[in-house]
Amino acid sequence: MTNPKKNLLDYDRLQLEKLFTDFGEQRFRATQAMKWIYGDYQLDFQQFTNFSKTLRDKMAAHFNTAVPELVSEHQSTDGTIKWLLKMDSDNAIETVYIPEKNRGTLCVSSQVGCSLNCTFCATGAQGFNRHLTTAEIIAQVWVAAKQLNHSHKNRRITNVVMMGMGEPLANYERVLPALNIMRDDFGFGFANKRVTVSTSGLVPQIRQLNADADVSLAVSLHAPTDELREQLVPLNKKYNIASLLAACREFVADKKKARITFEYTVIGDVNDGAEQARALTRLLRDIPCKINLIPFNPFPGTRYKSPSAKKVDQFKEICMAAGYICTVRKTRGDDIAAACGQLAGEFMDRTRRSANITKKIPLEVR
Structure with a gap:
């Protein structure tokens, strides 16, 4: 053969x-x-x-030099574009471009589905099939750049975030070469700080990434206590908040002006309280960081609901009063299911998790 x-x-x-x-x-x-x-x-x-x-x-x-087949392109009323890319006979993944006034952000996937099963995420609810290859990861940038007529002189894409389907650090050996190509002058030439890896908290891989690549780090925190975070992010049972934050401190220790972005999905009547906001500010007080609040985006089968605008504003005000840069992520592309937490793609779920989504026990409201 x-x-x-x-x-x-x-x-x-x-x-x-x-x-x-x-x-x-x-x-x-x-x-x-x-x-x-x-x-x-x-x-x-x-x-x-x-x-x-x-x-x-x-x-x-x-x-x-194979790249995935472009199956479909959908454009939101706000300009967000979502591409469905065929990986193989049974699997397709989604890649999203978010244009703004002074930047264009491409959200790239690292796995077909996701193995971590965060309970508020559409991708996690759909289950997991396999890791993407380096070629399949970097080809998402290639396809998007080609579709957008991106070039070194016409930089339609200014930022790349590994925040699409999957946990990037669970696919580390394939993600790392893709990060290198993104930042290589003979690749796409993105500045180090404009390439961001988002993780749910794989502590050993955070430390390895710190040694291997000068990129930005975003951490999906979503709760200020282990008890609540374990219900939202099951990985917390293996790597608790204390161990995760220790790795985060190391990540920024020797980097001038470096800040970690802590992602916090605000879920109605679950983690949106004033005391939880204050607990979060105490938790992060010795880490150079900013806080990005993400109002929860509902998806079919979820047991969670969006927070009220009042609760999100209150949460933000508490964080800012404590001295943090705190932003609320504007929902983009929700009319084409391209918003944060809504990416699902089309794939064969080896975990059979998607079949059990409606059987899960409701989260205790705190």
């Missing part, structure tokens, strides 16, 4: 250099290939005109 062709989008520049040298070529071929793929959106080896005909033929025989 012959080995399948290797996808060049699976490799960052250092990995590509090794691949080319192992293939009997010079290291500079790696940067040439990256310029074609990420600079010119060219996937046909025969169009790599600075490669000899012999090398082009050898490349086509051993490698490919």
Whole structure:
């Protein structure tokens, strides 16, 4: 049985250099290939005109540059765009672009579904199928950039956030090369601080990310106590708040002006109280950070409800009075199910979690 062709989008520049040298070529071929793929959106080896005909033929025989099929594109009334991308015969994932006045943010997925089962998240409720490959992760940026006519001179995308479907740090070995390509001058050339990895709190991987990549970190906290967080984020049973915040302190310890973004989904009558806001401000007092409040977005089958605007405003005022930068994430793309916590995609759920969503015991209201 012959080995399948290797996808060049699976490799960052250092990995590509090794691949080319192992293939009997010079290291500079790696940067040439990256310029074609990420600079010119060219996937046909025969169009790599600075490669000899012999090398082009050898490349086509051993490698490919496959990107997922674009199944659909939906645009919200507020300009948000959601793309459905086909990963394989049974699976599709969603990628979202959010345009604003001075920035354009691309929300990228890292898994088909999510294995963590956070109880307020549509993706978690749909279950889990598999990790995405590096090629499938970076191809989301490639497809979006091509659709948007993004270039180094026309930067439609200014920020990339690993906040789509899945837990990025649970797929660390494939996410890391994708982060490198995003920030590489011969890739997409995004500034380090404009690439953000969002995690529900995988402590060892947070420490590894700190050692491996200079990127921004967002932490999905959602509760100021272990008791409540364990009900919202089951991962908290393994890595409690104290261990998570210790890793966060290390992450920003030697970085000038670095701040961690703590994401807090505000759920009506669950975690939206004034005392919970005050507890949160006490919890984070020694960590350079900002707080991003996310009003809960309902999805079919959920037992939770949105908070009142009054409660969200009160929560924000308490955080700001304690000296924090605190923002409320504006709901974007909810009319096309592209808002935070609404991404679900289309995939085969190996966990059978989606079949059990209506059987879950309601969360105790505090």
